[in-house]
Amino acid sequence: MEELHNKNTNLVRDIIIGMSDGLTVPFALTAGLSGVLNTNHLIIVSGLAEITAGCISMGLGGYLAGQTEVDHYNTELKREYSEIDNIPLVELKEVEEIFIELGVSELLSKQVAIQVSKDKKHWAEFMMKLELKMEEPDKNRAAISASTIAVSYLAGGFIPLFPYIVSSNSKIGFIISCIVTIFALITFGYFKSKMTGQPLLKGTIKVALTGIIAAAAAFLLAKAVS
């Protein structure tokens, strides 16, 4: 049996993050406005403004989140080094306890802890991984993650919007947008479920329902306040 596991997890996760919101929010916003406007012009302007805003907010947001993760890791790493310097016996006991919890005998845990603590760098990295459960983040990932989320949001957002661009009034735009977007949500839900190892039918329905519920809520609310 080959060990494949979760390769490309980050890329897939970023596409899913961007596409989920990209398909859903512009779909719901334009659907909501189509209930109160007869012509498409303002629906298109709103849709484009929303896609731009969402794209920047999520993309730049993703970039900053990635940077923060790197900063956070470094802050905690510094703290571990200072704990190793200031309270080495407490930290050594923690290493022992981690091994005991992993099923290693007390005697052997003591020996292993002493070995781990011989190299300060190893020791600090060990505490990061096993006490704080933090992995060293990839410094280049922030930019890649940001671009992936932004492009996925953009791609997702144009699917519900373009029917309003090509149709003559908001009612026809709304109907085409619903058909196209629900089809896109089902397709996206299917691939998302496949990539994340979820049951296909359940996963697909979840994604499609999220979009439909958001659109229905936006539509009803827009009608109610108009």
Add this chain to the structure above:
Amino acid sequence: MEELHNKNTNLVRDIIIGMSDGLTVPFALTAGLSGVLNTNHLIIVSGLAEITAGCISMGLGGYLAGQTEVDHYNTELKREYSEIDNIPLVELKEVEEIFIELGVSELLSKQVAIQVSKDKKHWAEFMMKLELKMEEPDKNRAAISASTIAVSYLAGGFIPLFPYIVSSNSKIGFIISCIVTIFALITFGYFKSKMTGQPLLKGTIKVALTGIIAAAAAFLLAKAVS
């Protein structure tokens, strides 16, 4: 020195996720529309439709993501059990290599690996944590996470929107919305930086700039297509 580290990390993270987009996207959308509309009514309808859609998409999205995480963990755990049953020697070697990488001698790593592998449950959990770097997700977290993100988005979104509700035209609404939201972005950026241990000035500027850039882009784009 007390060990505080990242307590409440999940809650803070969810508030940040919801509030970041909640402050930014409705701000940018309403700002964009204020450039092409004179009256506030449609800006308010659009803003409410967007907040509803964003709230459901991010909240329900967060809930489903949490559920997926649980499913994904269980799938990988099952795979680890099957690998332990089918290729135990390969898996045992992997345990050894993990310890060697942690700074434990080869001899001791062999001993420790044999101890870890005595209990199948321990062994599988060890592989999850140290080979796949996956922590067992909390089953209740999905619902809490969803509600936190949704409420934070809602709270964030009303800040840029309410100036349009209380003002007589879109120009005044826009000016008040800018002042109030930029103030809110700075406050939010300050607390976010404090909670995540970032440099305060740098962190605050990052958050405020994201919102301002998104709003400026939406404003210019809406003007351009009108």
